[in-house]
Amino acid sequence: MTATLTAATRGLVEITGVRKSFGTTEVLKGVSLTVEPGGVAVIVGPSGSGKSTLLRTINHLEKVDGGHITIDGQLVGYEVRGDRLHELREKEILKQRTEIGMVFQNFNLFPHLTALENVAEAPVVAHQPGKARRSKAEARRRGLELLDRVGLKDRADAYPRQLSGGQQQRVAIARALALDPKILLFDEPTSALDPELVNEVLDVIRELATSGTTLIIVTHEMGFARDVADTVVFMDQGQIVEQGTPQDIFSNPQEPRTRSFFSKVL
Ligand code: ADP
Ligand code: MG
Numbered sequence: 001m002t003a004t005l006t007a008a009t010r011g012l013v014e015i016t017g018v019r020k021s022f023g024t025t026e027v028l029k030g031v032s033l034t035v036e037p038g039g040v041a042v043i044v045g046p047s048g049s050g051k052s053t054l055l056r057t058i059n060h061l062e063k064v065d066g067g068h069i070t071i072d073g074q075l076v077g078y079e080v081r082g083d084r085l086h087e088l089r090e091k092e093i094l095k096q097r098t099e100i101g102m103v104f105q106n107f108n109l110f111p112h113l114t115a116l117e118n119v120a121e122a123p124v125v126a127h128q129p130g131k132a133r134r135s136k137a138e139a140r141r142r143g144l145e146l147l148d149r150v151g152l153k154d155r156a157d158a159y160p161r162q163l164s165g166g167q168q169q170r171v172a173i174a175r176a177l178a179l180d181p182k183i184l185l186f187d188e189p190t191s192a193l194d195p196e197l198v199n200e201v202l203d204v205i206r207e208l209a210t211s212g213t214t215l216i217i218v219t220h221e222m223g224f225a226r227d228v229a230d231t232v233v234f235m236d237q238g239q240i241v242e243q244g245t246p247q248d249i250f251s252n253p254q255e256p257r258t259r260s261f262f263s264k265v266l
Pocket of ligand 2: 051052053
């Protein structure tokens, strides 16, 4: 175990044989996935196949029952002592989570904070070892820069209720970027949006993808997946059934389950 964990890892994210059960139901049945630095993995698959659970194991919002995950060579949620894994203390886990940005379907902005405060608050509050805690002024400056990046500099003082769903989700993306995470996770970032607001959010994610941010994205937007993914991962019933380039998966799927899924959604 120790040897495999200290061996040089190829991927920025290495998910190895991850298992997870809820009660007697095994919802992840040994999932392995590598995402290279700057890579974009898009996970698709039917509802209930374990996509959200897999994302949540990456930042230890769900504990794995088997297997392990490393980010930049560092085990997530555990440390090796002797030849056994021990769960990290809460403080250490929170520290690790500052390296992993997550964007949810329902934005999850703080309703009583402005757009800028939502973005700028995180780096002031979060303790980042190795990085100085940012001053308020510095966090504001950086917050405005990030709002500019998602096209919302002019809405910095608006409260979430004054923003459209698409704008709120763009603020949520800026907030996820504020801690300079090594990787960003997206769980169906456009599923709660009215159709006319979907593209403004996808455009922001597309910009991140082309600028070299490492991304893992769960989405049902197949056209977008084809555009941005280096790797498309098809999950069904707690397993990765097939993965490959968009061309492989969309145009030449090998597995009957993959073909059957795409025949319904494409
Ligand atoms: P997906 O995101 O692909 O729709 P999920 O990861 O949300 O799938 O869910 C996979 C399975 O795990 C589903 O059967 C779901 O009902 C179950 N599940 C997810 N979270 C929990 C939980 N906290 N407790 C019990 N069952 C859960
Ligand atoms: Mg889900």
